[in-house]
Amino acid sequence: MAGNREFFNRRLHSLLGVIPIGLFLLQHLTVNHFATDGVDAFNKAANFMGNLPFRYVLETVVIYLPLLFHAIYGLYIAFTAKNNVSRFGHFRNWMFLVQRITGVITLIFITWHVWETRVAAAFGAEVNFQMMQDILSSPLMFAFYVVGILSAIFHFANGLWSFLVSWGITQSPRSQAISTYFTMAVFVLLSIVGIQTLLAFV
Amino acid sequence: MAEKTVKFIIQRQDNENSAPYEEEFEVPYRPGMNVISALMTVQRNPVNAKGQATSPVTWDMNCLEEVCGACSMVINGKPRQSCSALVDQLEQPIRLAPMRTFPVVRDLQVDRSRMFDALKKVKAWIPIDGTYDLGPGPRMPEKKRQWAYELSKCMTCGVCLEACPNVNSKSNFIGPQPLSQVRLFNAHPTGAMNKAERLETIMGEGGLANCGNSQNCVQSCPKGIPLTTSIAALNRETTIQAFRNFFGSDQD
Structure with a gap:
């Protein structure tokens, strides 16, 4: 497989973006949506997630390792491109550029987000409704979370489109067009979920 | 005046x-x-x-x-x-x-040599030479011939490589042009006998997986070649090839 390393890495990068990272994003947005039902509902859900058996194994295998690979290899991919939307302003070329920009924003956001919640928890802070309320009480942090969450959701939705192409599922121009509509609908719907949750904390 | x-x-x-x-x-x-x-x-x-x-x-x-x-x-x-x-x-x-x-x-x-080198690399031809008469080759279905003909219009002009954001000095991506030719020669009934060899070549360094789906190539191609359809079709072919190589036993 040595000769196929690049092929393998690229396909792994594409796969990990959807499974498990994409699935984790869906789960994370869903569980956090409990915040719209009030403080107790959110704390109960956060407690359940935070006290799952084998939590560290789950976090490492499902979140940290795949995310680390996807992020590092993704940066390499992003910085080997020579963007040219000024010369070729087609829709897909814009999506190509935005996919790379949102990827970098999402990485910055997630790094900060993990630092502020998981790393803080390791040092004894309690991850609950109050913690998020404190973080989001600053208008600057609220804006940062809006941009970060929208970037992550866009990167996932559009990444789903390229996943379907990269694995050879959508081949015809028609199937690729329809999957564009589908993935953009995913972006809009998940964005509503994400923003609703954020608003519940203020 | x-x-x-x-x-x-x-x-x-x-x-x-x-x-x-x-x-x-x-x-x-x-x-x-x-x-x-x-x-x-x-x-x-x-x-x-x-x-x-x-x-x-x-x-x-x-x-x-x-x-x-x-x-x-x-x-x-x-x-x-x-x-x-x-x-x-x-x-x-x-x-x-x-x-x-x-x-x-x-x-x-x-100097457009890199494209001709890429054609050699992916073996964009159909080997028919032998020491004896091999006889007529298998026939090609008419419907397949029609779409394959579109791919054969490639004139190696280089416009798709110029338009591609992933073909540049920082990357070793061979670009859309030779990839679509792999689909063309793999579609030919005699060319298909070397299908796995061509697929494995484009699964190597600088190959197919470097495509970032900006789709500038298909928008720019002066011959209207469905380059991104070729790339997506090869994505499926190489997925199957990768599974065959790892799990399968019958190689060809």
Whole structure:
């Protein structure tokens, strides 16, 4: 497989973006949506997630390792491109550029987000409704979370489109067009979920 | 009344290593003229817009009917063939530049060898030679022949590589052009006998997986070749090939 390393890495990068990272994003947005039902509902859900058996194994295998690979290899991919939307302003070329920009924003956001919640928890802070309320009480942090969450959701939705192409599922121009509509609908719907949750904390 | 002229701003370069510079030219207008006929006028009378004598501008050309691909250059920001670029349809001043994705030889002339090397690498041909008569090959279904014919229109012009954001000096991506040829030769019933070999080549370094789906290639191809459909079809073929290589036992 040595000769196929690049092929393998690229396909792994594409796969990990959807499974498990994409699935984790869906789960994370869903569980956090409990915040719209009030403080107790959110704390109960956060407690359940935070006290799952084998939590560290789950976090490492499902979140940290795949995310680390996807992020590092993704940066390499992003910085080997020579963007040219000024010369070729087609829709897909814009999506190509935005996919790379949102990827970098999402990485910055997630790094900060993990630092502020998981790393803080390791040092004894309690991850609950109050913690998020404190973080989001600053208008600057609220804006940062809006941009970060929208970037992550866009990167996932559009990444789903390229996943379907990269694995050879959508081949015809028609199937690729329809999957564009589908993935953009995913972006809009998940964005509503994400923003609703954020608003519940203020 | 003053004679009607067409203004050209040409990006020039004296040799492979020298710095590019711009030079302006005013060419007398003739009805129906194309970029090449204007360049030929400059060649006959190499005087720039300031009236100074200069060296004639060089460029590549051959067929003059958009089937050879040799005269490709960047015209008003878009890579295309200069033979089919009609002056009447272009915004003036007309800006000409070489396709810098390729090494510049001189002025608008570039070295397109990398594409021919890529065709050799992916074995974009059908091996039929033998020590005895192999007889007629298998027949090809008509429907397949029709779409394969579209892929065979590729003239190795380089426009798709120039348009691709992932083909550049920082990346080793071979680009859309040889990939679509792999689909063409794998579609041929005799060519299909070397299908796995071609797929494994494009699964190597700088191969298929480097495509980032910007789809500039299919938007830019002067021959309307469905390059991104080819790439997606090869994505499926290589997925299957990868599974066959790892889990399967029957190799071909």
